[in-house]
Amino acid sequence: MNIDITGARIFYTFPFKFPILGQFKITETLVISWLVMLIITGLCIFLTRNLRVENISKRQALAEFIVEKADNFVIGNMGEKFRHMIPFVSALFATSVVSNLISLIGLRSPTADLSTEAAWAIVVFIMITHQKIKASGFGGYLKGFTTPIFIMTPFNILSELATPISMACRHFGNILSGVVINGLIYAALAVASSALLGLIPGAVGGVLSKIPILDVGIPAILSVYFDWFSGIMQAFIFCMLTTMYIANAAEG
DSSP states (O other): OEEOTTSOEEEEEEEEEETTTEEEEEEHHHHHHHHHHHHHHHHHHHHTTTOOSSSOOHHHHHHHHHHHHHHHHHHHHHOGGGGGGHHHHHHHHHHHHHHHHGGGGTOOOGGGSHHHHHHHHHHHHHHHHHHHHHHHHHHHHHHGGGOSOGGGHHHHHHHHHHHHHHHHHHHHHHHHHHHHHHHHHHHHHHHHHHHHHTTSOHHHHHHHTTSOGGGTTHHHHHHIIIIIIHHHHHHHHHHHHHHHHHHHHHTO
């Protein structure tokens, strides 16, 4: 097992090359992303089983609450004509949240790998571009790069490309920083635990100094922010930017 340039561990490399794709590698990020999709699919199946019109279960009530919030979020930010975007935005939010929070069970979050956010941002960028071309036509879209004057064309192109880059890096940076900070906290508490307990004289101090007692409890409190709050907030911000960019692009 080795490490690729994104920092994800490579579990398996196919001995032959795929057409166009080249040599395909199964990384830790890819495996955990599959797990995230299985978790979301399982939750969807669980919440939507045995749906009824009357005397609904708590499980169905929760499913209807989630659907209602997704409807209000998309329609409230994009308008009624973008109702068809509700499944996409909901799937994007769910994938981001589960990916961010999966680190709570000791797995490396797929969103701590820039390639994950880059893929999402590219998809969103294509949808933004599609809406701009749909609103202004292909000629109008290209002409937009020359406004207000032709000399601004290179800067307008850079501004256009900055959209997916900023979306990906913002999400990736916040998630990765949380992973790094948590790792530093665990390491610092282990050192502090060894130093403090090592002050106890005799064999008892020697044994206790090898047990990172301070790692129990304190990281869990900090995890409320770095994992729960930050993870959910970054998913919300990414989806909010997605809806705003696409809706603005449709206005021409």
